[in-house]
Amino acid sequence: MQKTKVLWGFSVSAFLINLAAIMERADETIMPAVYKEVGQDLGASPSQLGYLSFIRAFTQSVSSPLAGILSLRYSRPSVIGFGTLFWAVSTIGVAISQSLFECAIWRSVNGIGLAIVIPSLTSFIADSNSEDGRGLAFGWLNLVACIGGIGGGTVATLLAGHTFGGYAGWRVAHVLIAVVSIFIGLLVYVFVEDPKFSGRTHRKLHEGKDDLGQNHILSISMWKESLHAIRTVLRIRSFQIVVLQGLVGSIPWASMVFFTMWFELIGFGHEGAASLMVIFITGCAFGSLFGGWIADKANRRYPFIGRVMCAQFSSLMSIPFSWFLLLALPQDSKRWSWYAATLACMGLIISWCQACANSPIFADIVHPSHRTMIYAFDRAFEGSFAALAAPTVGILAEQLYGYRVDMVIPETGSKIEAFALSRGLFTVMAIPYALCCLFYTPLYVTYKRDYEAVNKSALLDEEGIYKQAFE
Structure with missing residues (x-):
């Protein structure tokens, strides 16, 4: 692994990568945080606002393979900066x-x-850390991405009024978020060093001469390499299983874009809604950190089983957390x-x-050169399915539970509409969570098998390179 520049005891590359993750999550969260105001400004109903999330999520999912293709020929700092x-x-x-x-x-x-950006960030972290x-x-x-979510959501909610x-x-x-993002992206492009390569470069990885014919050959080679990586990733059984659970497991998280709007409808106001979202996101941030830590320990004690159990x-x-939050708690702004308390505990437990499991397992079951590709296709499959969650919540709230846009009072919200939205949310969250838990089960068999297969392949590659060097 390549050594990176260190400033005051911190890796410059790691610091800037985390800043990019912060801004990525901030950009994702600002629109849901201002749904109520956007709806009033542009005359949009909950289902129409849901379609805004659907369009962004669907486009993101179908475009995700671009990250894997670009990473085969360009350094990840270049890809992230662009x-x-x-x-x-x-x-x-x-x-x-x-x-x-x-x-x-x-x-x-x-x-x-x-x-x-997102698959490139994830594979960068995988390459920068050991398996354990x-x-x-x-x-x-x-955690640091959640800081961005907190910052973006809070700033947007407080400025919205x-x-x-x-x-x-x-x-x-x-x-404001866009200007800061441009600055961070420029810093990543200039200063971050990619751990995959010795020596830093933002040029094409397969550097060619100026000869047109050679560049054409390189282009053909890049596409062949991309197709080979895609076929390799898609055939891995553990990848298929994790994607299957992700198809349903990502739906509840996508539907949570309505939480801020729901809190405001209950009557908590901009400040109250923003503070509740900060608590929930903070709980998720530390829950993710705790879940990753405990899974590392579980994996060392129970290899290939511990991560799946967690x-x-x-x-x-x-x-049960979703049921208690959305159905059991009185929808009263005085509570x-x-x-x-519910959101803090919920975030600590449901965010593991x-x-x-998902990100560490992906890093274990593919060759390092294909890691960006596997994270990209995971986003592609999961995101395209989860994109349906937000409009589904809106449609259920309106058509099944009686949500009416014209009954919402801008200053105080509406208890009846809050009730309808909470029912729509729970419907879209409970069943997918149950299926997600069930679909993890086959990994008890496939994870170890795929891990051993990729390590055997990598060992054969190293032996081939070693032999070529001495022939």
Whole structure:
């Protein structure tokens, strides 16, 4: 592994990668945090707001394989820097949109930028840490990303109720996040060193001469390599199983974009809703860190079993927590402390799966050169399915539980509409959590087998390189 520059005892590359993760999550959370204001400004119902999330998530999912393809020929700092610029420009586009259609177009462009960045960040962390410590490393990545979610959601929620120079606060929040993202992306491009390569480069990895014919050959080679990586990843049984559980397991998380709006409908107001979301996201951040840490320990004690057990526990506990939050708690703005305690405990327990199992397992079952590709296709499959969650919540709330847009009072919300939205949320969360827990089960058999297969393949590759060096 390549040594990176250190400043005041911290790796510059790791620091900047984490900053990029912070801004990525901040960009994801600002729109859900201002759903209520965007709906009033653009005349959008909950189902229409859900479609804004669907468009961004769907575009992001189908574009995710680009990250894997680009990482085969370009350094990941280049890919992350370009993707960050892409999402920042589109975020400004959202801020200046004057209609729901314009906003939807820019949200789709935003998804492409996020699709390029997220798998690159994840594979960077996998390559930068040893097998025994990856759970904790992914937990830290999720924690710092949640800081971005807290910052982006809080800033957007607090600014949403104000105007600045005649511009709505939710528009100003989008511009602010975009400007900071551009700056961070530039720092990543200039200063981050990719652990996959000796010596830092932001040029094409397979450097060619100026000869057109040679460049053409390199292009053909890149696409062949990409197709080979795609076929290899898609055939791995453990990958298929993790993706299957992710198809349903990501649905509840996608539906949570309505939490802020739900809190405001109950009557907590901008500040109360923002504080509750901060508590929940903070709980998820530390829960991810704790889940990654405990899964590392469980994996050392019970190899190839410990991570799966931790993931099943977390997904199973999500069901009673969701029931208590959405159905059992009185929907009363005077019960803020009850909601805060529930959200804190819920976040600590239900947020383990990505750090404790999914991301470390993916790093274990593919060749290191294919890690960005496997994370990219995981996002592609899961994101495309989870994108349906937000509009589904809106449709259920309106069509099944009686949510009416014209009954919402901007200052105080509406208890009846809050009740309808909570029922829609629980419907879309409980069943997927149960299926997610069930679908992890085959990994008890396939994880070890796929791990041993990829390590045997890597050993044969090393022996081949060694022989070529001495022939």
